[in-house]
Amino acid sequence: MATYINGAKVLMLSQKGNYGTVETITGSKMASVTPTQYVAICEHDSGNSYYLFCCDEDMKVIYTSVCDSLKEANDNVQLCIGADEQIKWIPDEPIV
DSSP: OOSEETTEEEEEEEOSOOOOEEEEEOTTSOEEEEEOOEEEEEEOTTOSOEEEEEEOTTOOEEEEEEESSHHHHHHHHHHHHOTTOOOOEESSSOOO
16 A cells, blocks of 8 residues: 655545546646545645545655645545545544
């Protein structure tokens, strides 16, 4: 299991799954759609901000949401992945 993503400590990590897609625009203005395979809630050493990361199959971050609290990050998961998706965390309890 990843312990850090983009320099932020992983607090909660999903199992690999199909958690929707993220549309990105490249420099040429062409949109590409990348499947979200992992979702992570992380914090940097300062502990002042929490990050909700949507990641591809290689754990590369494809979407970031900055949150003021762990609760806010957890509440925003459904906004990130879509209301119809069910997240499966590893383990079932937070790593905090």
